[in-house]
Amino acid sequence: MNPPEQSFRVVGTRPVRPDGADKVTGRALYGTDFALAGMLHGAVLRSPHAHARIRGIDASRALALPGVKAVVTGADFPEAASVAIAGESAANLRDIARNVMARDKALYEGHAVAAVAATSPAIARAALALIAVDYEVLPHATSIAAAIAPDAPLLHDDLFTPGLKPRPETPSNLALHVAIDTGDAAAALAGAAAVAGGHYTTQPVHQGYIEPHACVAQWNADGQAQIWASSQGAFMIRSLVAGALGLKQADIRVTPLEIGGGFGGKTTVYLEPVALQLARQAGRPVRLEMSRSEVFRATGPAPGAVIDIRLGADKDGMLVGAEMTFHYTAGAFPGAAAHPAALLALAGYKVPNRKITGWEVVCNLPSSAAYRAPGAPQVAFAVESCLDELALQLGIDPIELRLKNAVGPGDTGPMGLPHGQIGLIECLEAARAHPHYSAPLAPGETRGVAAGGWANYGGPSTAAVALAEDGSVLVTTGSPDIGGSRAAMAMMAAETLGVPYETVRVTIADTASIGFSFLTGGSRTTFATGHAVIAAANQVIATARARAAQIWGVAADTVAWRDGAAHGTAGDSAGKVLTLAEIAGKAANAGGPISAEVGVNPAGWLPGFGVHICDCALDAETGQVKVTRYTAIQDVGRAIHPAYVEGQLQGGAAQGIGWALNEAYVYGADGRMENPGFLDYRVPVASDLPMIDTVLVDKPNPDHPYGVKGVGETPIVPPLAAVANAVSRAAGRRQRHLPMSPEQVLLGGDA
Amino acid sequence: MSKLHITTTVNGDPAEFLCEADDSLLAALRGPLGLTGTKEGCGSGDCGACTVMLDGSMVCSCLVLAAEAQGRRVETVEGLAEGGALHPLQQRFLEHGALQCGFCTPGLLVAARALLERNPDPSEEEARYWLAGNLCRCTGYDKVIRAVLDAGRDLRQDHGEKVA
Amino acid sequence: MPRIQLMRPLGEVWFAGAEQLEIDTANLFTLVAALDARAPGFAAEAELHYAFAVDGRVVADWATPLTPASEVLILPRISGG
Numbered sequence: 001m002n003p004p005e006q007s008f009r010v011v012g013t014r015p016v017r018p019d020g021a022d023k024v025t026g027r028a029l030y031g032t033d034f035a036l037a038g039m040l041h042g043a044v045l046r047s048p049h050a051h052a053r054i055r056g057i058d059a060s061r062a063l064a065l066p067g068v069k070a071v072v073t074g075a076d077f078p079e080a081a082s083v084a085i086a087g088e089s090a091a092n093l094r095d096i097a098r099n100v101m102a103r104d105k106a107l108y109e110g111h112a113v114a115a116v117a118a119t120s121p122a123i124a125r126a127a128l129a130l131i132a133v134d135y136e137v138l139p140h141a142t143s144i145a146a147a148i149a150p151d152a153p154l155l156h157d158d159l160f161t162p163g164l165k166p167r168p169e170t171p172s173n174l175a176l177h178v179a180i181d182t183g184d185a186a187a188a189l190a191g192a193a194a195v196a197g198g199h200y201t202t203q204p205v206h207q208g209y210i211e212p213h214a215c216v217a218q219w220n221a222d223g224q225a226q227i228w229a230s231s232q233g234a235f236m237i238r239s240l241v242a243g244a245l246g247l248k249q250a251d252i253r254v255t256p257l258e259i260g261g262g263f264g265g266k267t268t269v270y271l272e273p274v275a276l277q278l279a280r281q282a283g284r285p286v287r288l289e290m291s292r293s294e295v296f297r298a299t300g301p302a303p304g305a306v307i308d309i310r311l312g313a314d315k316d317g318m319l320v321g322a323e324m325t326f327h328y329t330a331g332a333f334p335g336a337a338a339h340p341a342a343l344l345a346l347a348g349y350k351v352p353n354r355k356i357t358g359w360e361v362v363c364n365l366p367s368s369a370a371y372r373a374p375g376a377p378q379v380a381f382a383v384e385s386c387l388d389e390l391a392l393q394l395g396i397d398p399i400e401l402r403l404k405n406a407v408g409p410g411d412t413g414p415m416g417l418p419h420g421q422i423g424l425i426e427c428l429e430a431a432r433a434h435p436h437y438s439a440p441l442a443p444g445e446t447r448g449v450a451a452g453g454w455a456n457y458g459g460p461s462t463a464a465v466a467l468a469e470d471g472s473v474l475v476t477t478g479s480p481d482i483g484g485s486r487a488a489m490a491m492m493a494a495e496t497l498g499v500p501y502e503t504v505r506v507t508i509a510d511t512a513s514i515g516f517s518f519l520t521g522g523s524r525t526t527f528a529t530g531h532a533v534i535a536a537a538n539q540v541i542a543t544a545r546a547r548a549a550q551i552w553g554v555a556a557d558t559v560a561w562r563d564g565a566a567h568g569t570a571g572d573s574a575g576k577v578l579t580l581a582e583i584a585g586k587a588a589n590a591g592g593p594i595s596a597e598v599g600v601n602p603a604g605w606l607p608g609f610g611v612h613i614c615d616c617a618l619d620a621e622t623g624q625v626k627v628t629r630y631t632a633i634q635d636v637g638r639a640i641h642p643a644y645v646e647g648q649l650q651g652g653a654a655q656g657i658g659w660a661l662n663e664a665y666v667y668g669a670d671g672r673m674e675n676p677g678f679l680d681y682r683v684p685v686a687s688d689l690p691m692i693d694t695v696l697v698d699k700p701n702p703d704h705p706y707g708v709k710g711v712g713e714t715p716i717v718p719p720l721a722a723v724a725n726a727v728s729r730a731a732g733r734r735q736r737h738l739p740m741s742p743e744q745v746l747l748g749g750d751a
Numbered sequence: 752m753s754k755l756h757i758t759t760t761v762n763g764d765p766a767e768f769l770c771e772a773d774d775s776l777l778a779a780l781r782g783p784l785g786l787t788g789t790k791e792g793c794g795s796g797d798c799g800a801c802t803v804m805l806d807g808s809m810v811c812s813c814l815v816l817a818a819e820a821q822g823r824r825v826e827t828v829e830g831l832a833e834g835g836a837l838h839p840l841q842q843r844f845l846e847h848g849a850l851q852c853g854f855c856t857p858g859l860l861v862a863a864r865a866l867l868e869r870n871p872d873p874s875e876e877e878a879r880y881w882l883a884g885n886l887c888r889c890t891g892y893d894k895v896i897r898a899v900l901d902a903g904r905d906l907r908q909d910h911g912e913k914v915a
Numbered sequence: 916m917p918r919i920q921l922m923r924p925l926g927e928v929w930f931a932g933a934e935q936l937e938i939d940t941a942n943l944f945t946l947v948a949a950l951d952a953r954a955p956g957f958a959a960e961a962e963l964h965y966a967f968a969v970d971g972r973v974v975a976d977w978a979t980p981l982t983p984a985s986e987v988l989i990l991p992r993i994s995g996g
């Protein structure tokens with residue numbers, strides 16, 4: 001059932017973000033822009049080996065260097081518990097603690113083994129060279145094949161694959177097994193009129209945020225600490241640092257600095273516990289920041305994947321069965337999004353018989369981290385490529401084929417739950433009707449299309465709304481603003497209160513100044529923190545109505561609220577109006593200042609689906625692929641700020657195009673990353689891309705007051721196959737291996 | 752080793768600072784000069800976040816020695832707005848939503864101004880190639896390019912009005 | 916009695932392969948406590964890693980009452996990046 005049509009004053013407009021002027025004038029303070037008096041500069045010593053036992057570390061020469069104030073190694077960190085901690089669902093504390101500083105073993109090239117703090121960056125770097133680490137180099141495995149081979153070097157001798165019955169008797173590098181088995185996939189495929197399939201591979205890719213990780217930490221003699229850092233969650237930093245170092249959460253105050261991109265990669269800690277431990281030892285504040293090379297070598301890429309798939313359809317194009325086995329690289333520690341991958345692989349389609357088996361594989365790569373729709377793009381690449389093959393085999397239009405099989409509201413989703421008000425079918429129809437889809441292709445150009453979706457999330461959030469004495473409005477949240485969410489919060493508050501957008505200002509507060517919020521991730525902030533802002537604004541309205549009622553001497557329920565003012569309806573008050581500003585001005589004599597802080601954990605988030613259309617030109621001589629036209633279509637529920645929602649679609653599409661064509665971690669036989677810089681790890685630049693057209697399909701979410709669905713992650717799911725389907729048609733050969741470098745397109749083909 | 756004393760001009764104002772011989776101009780701007788608007792994304796000249804003008808030429812300040820600023824003119828993002836008024840590029844970036852995280856924005860703005868000074872009426876393709884050295888991971892460049900082309904239009908109009 | 920479905924591999928991990936259980940209980944808090952009594956450690960894991968759907972909808976409030984006709988699905992929680 002659709003909610004009644006709503007009309008809006010603010011929602012759907014395109015005002016300038018409240019933090020905009022700061023960010024175009026260079027005034028906004030990001031991770032490395034914050035400094036304290038007397039601050040020391042830290043540096044991290046990283047393992048040159050992909051896999052090595054640390055027999056001992058001698059830091060005495062480093063400590064003797066004038067200007068060096070502290071050195072820490074794994075021995076300076078407590079043994080963290082092997083549990084996740086409240087509020088952060090994906091985090092295993094013991095693994096995170098061992099990732100930020102190696103203990104007995106270095107598990108990848110770039111793994112931190114020691115850190116120093118000194119009076120200048122140059123002295124800190126010089127001190128690193130004086131730390132002697134006694135390594136016993138061990139055999140390594142940087143690929144899935146090497147890590148699951150019978151004689152593979154074992155990363156963790158206490159890792160017994162979870163999810164297997166019976167529990168394995170020996171440890172292995174298989175970190176997780178997931179399985180979905182519905183119906184009889186083998187029989188369905190045997191009876192299918194057409195079957196597409198093959199062996200697909202993708203490489204680890206980095207989120208590629210332009211701002212390297214950075215933080216400043218300060219430790220006081222009374223045990224209270226402060227951390228200033230850019231991340232996707234100040235509360236995430238608080239809980240992970242407290243857990244890793246055995247501190248009370250209230251003793252750590254984390255102030256969020258502006259974040260220069262995250263995309264999932266800043267949903268965990270790397271530097272913060274180390275900086276705080278250095279500050280504790282040195283008795284002075286410490287700044288730690290990463291170089292670009294450290295970002296590549298030591299922070300989370302998205303998993304690489306090996307996928308074997310068969311997808312079958314009857315002669316009319318109705319999907320009958322699917323079999324898929326995938327392996328994802330988790331890197332040094334378990335966790336590679338195999339669960340969402342298995343659940344989302346066929347989430348958009350009605351496939352009665354499906355057998356999906358997924359494995360996470362630990363190997364000697366940096367521990368993988370979330371990257372926009374974690375787990376989904378790799379399997380979608382395989383599924384959407386197969387759909388393209390089936391369309392060609394059966395002579396059915398690719399969008400028509402998807403429409404025949406697409407799920408809609410009420411259909412059962414992969415988790416066994418009925419889908420709510422999802423909009424995949426509307427997106428496919430919008431794609432079919434879009435001028436791009438019917439535009440003639442230039443000679444040498446081909447067109448690919450692909451769909452994809454993401455689960456999205458809700459989660460706990462807190463927001464406060466307070467009235468200044470003049471009735472202007474202050475909104476406070478704990479959700480870092482990655483891409484303009486301050487504007488969305490201000491707009492939802494303004495809409496709810498009935499006041500102009502410009503009278504609302506938003507602060508992203510530190511962890512001591514607002515209640516808990518889960519991090520900015522999972523496409524949850526506008527949905528969940530938005531819920532909290534709207535709830536707090538509604539409490540402010542309730543108070544304002546009660547104050548107006550007192551002033552007029554009538555019952556509160558006779559006072560209506562509209563257009564930012566209380567309107568009397570009963571007796572003498574009928575026709576009387578008190579604006580929010582007037583009520584705020586009388587607040588001191590009417591019971592005190594008006595504010596509300598509300599914590600929520602809203603249910604009812606909905607998955608987002610999108611459809612992308614990609615035109616490519618392939619240079620048959622060089623193998624170079626140029627994307628010549630691109631359109632991203634997505635069900636966004638309702639866009640609070642359409643320009644910023646379009647930006648999410650465009651940015652996700654660009655990242656997906658990079659994943660498809662250019663980006664990959666390259667490792668040598670020595671287990672070392674060969675391309676830890678933007679010169680050799682090539683993200684799309686302006687001249688690589690065309691304009692990226694967008695269509696925002698509005699299918700409002702009935703479980704959000706303004707119809708919001710998460711939008712940030714879905715746009716990276718369709719592009720891999722949208723590009724590959726176009727290139728496959730151009731090359732006359734199915735492209736099953738990413739990235740589609742010129743060499744791969746010309747020589748690799750169907751490997 | 753004693754530090755070098757450098758006298759230079761930053762955003763039109765005289766400035767001086769002390770630096771080591773191997774300090775980058777970026778480090779001097781962000782450190783002793785306190786101008787943290789110029790960002791470091793890579794330190795190797797690949798991302799463009801540290802783009803500034805040196806004697807009217809666009810440079811990656813991470814690849815220029817601080818000592819090379821001696822006697823020369825440095826222009827950074829902090830010098831883009833005139834008094835309290837935003838430059839048309841800044842205004843158009845805001846209106847288009849041409850920034851998400853905003854970290855690459857200072858470098859993009861400085862580079863885009865250099866483009867429009869040389870070529871007041873660039874084509875989309877010219878803008879894309881001129882800005883190809885400025886990585887943005889958030890926007891996919893669409894709104895960036897639109898903002899730059901619109902700002903060029905604004906500047907041409909302003910210029911036309913002044914001439915007329 | 917409320918019917919409890921366990922998404923794979925949760926049944927294998929905690930309840931000797933059972934994919935469906937019937938437990939007479941008032942809400943999700945009491946359900947989790949009952950499951951923890953059968954499989955010690957379940958509650959701690961559930962609080963952090965699992966999502967609960969009641970009658971086809973994921974719920975965030977564990978005080979949601981269960982009736983004899985309720986169907987509860989326990990599944991891994993997906994948050995994202």
